[in-house]
Amino acid sequence: MKIVYMRMMSTGSRELDDILGGFPEGAIVLVAGHPGAGKTTLAAQFMYAGLKAGSPGLYVSLSERRELFYMHMKELGFNFAYYEERGLFKFVWLPLMKNIVSPLNEVLMNIRETGCDRLVIDPITALIDQVGREGGREFLHNLINVGLRPAGVTSLLIADLPYGREVIGYGFEEFLVDGILVLRYEEARGLMKRMIEIRKSRWSDIPRISYEFVIGKGGLHIYTPYVKGLKGGFDAEKRHSTGVEELDEMLSGGLPRGSAVLIAGPSGTGKTMLALTISLTEVNGGGSAVYLSFEEPEGQLYQVARMIGMRKDSLHITSISPRQYTPGAIYHYVSNLVENMKPGILVLDGLSALERQYGSEYMELIKSIGLLCKAEGVTLIMTSLHDMLKGERAGISTLADVVMALTFERRDDTRCRRISVLKARAVPHDTRVRDMEIVESRIYIR
Structure with a gap:
C-alpha cells in the first residue's frame, strides 16, 4: 500500500522527477553509494532546486567543510553563497564527537531555527558508525521519528557504501526511510559507467530499477531511454x-x-x-x-x-x-x-x-x-x-x-x-x- 503524501517536491533532477514524480513533502530518503559516485552532487541538486523555488534549506556536513563544498558546487553551477547571503540557506559543519547526543541536538536545533523545508545530512553513516549497531539504530530512530517527521522536513540522508558491499550500513537503515537511491559504478567495455538504482519508493511505482547517469553542469543527468515518448512528428x-x-x-x-x-x-x-x-x-x-x-x-x-x-x-x-x-x-x-x-x-x-x-x-x-x-x-x-x-x-x-x-x-x-x-x-x-x-x-x- 502506498503512503499518501500532501505535496511533491522536485528532486532537482528533471529525469528523476519524471521517474518518481519528485520527493513527497516530509519524506526521508536514503542516498547511498560508492565514494565519488555523486551522492553529494545529487544532494546539492535537491537542495538547490528548493532554494531557487524560495524554499529554505539546511545542509549538515560531517566530512566536507563549507569552503570546499561551496567551491566544488560552484563548478557545477550551484551558487550556495548567494542564497546564504539572503538567509535561505545554512551550511553547518559538524566535527565528529564521542557524545552522539550533541550532534543530534545540533541538527534538531538548526531545523527549528532555520524553519527549513529541505535537509541534507552528509554522511549519516559517520554518526551511526560511532555508536555501532544498537546505538546507531536508536540514534536513527530518534532522529527520524522524534526530529524529522514531526518537523515535516524533506530529508536526504547520505550513506557511504564501500566497494563490494550491497548492504547499506548495518541494514536497519533501509527499514526506517521512505525511499532509497543507490549510486554505484559499473565497468562497461573498459569505461566506468555511473548507475543510479531506485531500491525503494513508498510513494510511487518503479517502472525500471536502474539507470545510467552522467555528472555535468547542473548535477546528475540521468539517461532515461524513451522518456520523451511518442511526442511530436514530421x-x-x-x-x-x-x-x-x-x-x-x-x-x-x-x-x-x-x-x-x-x-x-x-x-x-x-x-x-x-x-x-x-x-x-x-x-x-x-x-x-x-x-x-x-x-x-x-x-x-x-x-x-x-x-x-x-x-x-x-x-x-x-x-x-x-x-x-x-x-x-x-x-x-x-x-x-x-x-x-x-x-x-x-x-x-x-x-x-x-x-x-x-x-x-x-x-x-x-x-x-x-x-x-x-x-x-x-x-x-x-x-x-x-x-x-x-x-x-x-x-x-x-x-x-x-x-x-x-x-x-x-x-x-x-x-x-x-x-x-x-x-x-x-x-x-x-x-x-x-x-x-x-x-x-x-x-x-x-
Missing part, C-alpha cells in the same frame, strides 16, 4: 531541400521537416557527401544544422564542407569516439547539442561505429535520440554502413521515416554509384534505382 507540408535537384524531385519536394532520415550504403558510396550537402543547403538557406561524426575527424569534414561550398565555417561540425563514451554519455552529449544549438537538422554520421561499440544497447540509444529529435521538431539524418540494395538489413530502418539506399554497381571495369528512395512515409516518392555521380564535389542523379 510535417510533410514543410520540406528541407537536399541540395540535389533530382533527389528533391524523387522526394516530391525534399525531406519532411521533423522526419528521421537514414542514408545507408557501403563505404565510399557518398553517404557523408550527401549528408554534408543536405546540411550545408539548410545552413546556406538561413537555417541551422549540427553535424556529429562518430568516425571521421572534424578537420577532414570541414575540408570537404568547404569544397562543397560552406561559407565561413557556418556549419557546426564535431567528432567524438564512441570508445570514450558510454551510451548515456552519448545521449547527454546529443541532448546538449539539441538544447543549446537548436538546429533544424542534426546529422549523426557513422552509426555503424556505435553499433560495433554498444551491441545490444545500440538500438535503445538510437531510438531515444530519435524520440528526442521528434519531440524537439529536429530533422534527424543518420548514415550507416549497410548495403540495403543488396539485401543487407539495417535494424534502424524501422525507426526512419525516409530511407535512402546507396550502392555500387559494376559496369565493365567501372564501379558506378546508384541511389534509391526505399521508403518515405506519407510522401509520394520515386522508387527507381538511379545513377548517382559526384563531380567536383557536387552530386548529380541521372
Whole structure:
C-alpha cells in the first residue's frame, strides 16, 4: 500500500522527477553509494532546486567543510553563497564527537531555527558508525521519528557504501526511510559507467530499477531511454531541400521537416557527401544544422564542407569516439547539442561505429535520440554502413521515416554509384534505382 503524501517536491533532477514524480513533502530518503559516485552532487541538486523555488534549506556536513563544498558546487553551477547571503540557506559543519547526543541536538536545533523545508545530512553513516549497531539504530530512530517527521522536513540522508558491499550500513537503515537511491559504478567495455538504482519508493511505482547517469553542469543527468515518448512528428507540408535537384524531385519536394532520415550504403558510396550537402543547403538557406561524426575527424569534414561550398565555417561540425563514451554519455552529449544549438537538422554520421561499440544497447540509444529529435521538431539524418540494395538489413530502418539506399554497381571495369528512395512515409516518392555521380564535389542523379 502506498503512503499518501500532501505535496511533491522536485528532486532537482528533471529525469528523476519524471521517474518518481519528485520527493513527497516530509519524506526521508536514503542516498547511498560508492565514494565519488555523486551522492553529494545529487544532494546539492535537491537542495538547490528548493532554494531557487524560495524554499529554505539546511545542509549538515560531517566530512566536507563549507569552503570546499561551496567551491566544488560552484563548478557545477550551484551558487550556495548567494542564497546564504539572503538567509535561505545554512551550511553547518559538524566535527565528529564521542557524545552522539550533541550532534543530534545540533541538527534538531538548526531545523527549528532555520524553519527549513529541505535537509541534507552528509554522511549519516559517520554518526551511526560511532555508536555501532544498537546505538546507531536508536540514534536513527530518534532522529527520524522524534526530529524529522514531526518537523515535516524533506530529508536526504547520505550513506557511504564501500566497494563490494550491497548492504547499506548495518541494514536497519533501509527499514526506517521512505525511499532509497543507490549510486554505484559499473565497468562497461573498459569505461566506468555511473548507475543510479531506485531500491525503494513508498510513494510511487518503479517502472525500471536502474539507470545510467552522467555528472555535468547542473548535477546528475540521468539517461532515461524513451522518456520523451511518442511526442511530436514530421510535417510533410514543410520540406528541407537536399541540395540535389533530382533527389528533391524523387522526394516530391525534399525531406519532411521533423522526419528521421537514414542514408545507408557501403563505404565510399557518398553517404557523408550527401549528408554534408543536405546540411550545408539548410545552413546556406538561413537555417541551422549540427553535424556529429562518430568516425571521421572534424578537420577532414570541414575540408570537404568547404569544397562543397560552406561559407565561413557556418556549419557546426564535431567528432567524438564512441570508445570514450558510454551510451548515456552519448545521449547527454546529443541532448546538449539539441538544447543549446537548436538546429533544424542534426546529422549523426557513422552509426555503424556505435553499433560495433554498444551491441545490444545500440538500438535503445538510437531510438531515444530519435524520440528526442521528434519531440524537439529536429530533422534527424543518420548514415550507416549497410548495403540495403543488396539485401543487407539495417535494424534502424524501422525507426526512419525516409530511407535512402546507396550502392555500387559494376559496369565493365567501372564501379558506378546508384541511389534509391526505399521508403518515405506519407510522401509520394520515386522508387527507381538511379545513377548517382559526384563531380567536383557536387552530386548529380541521372
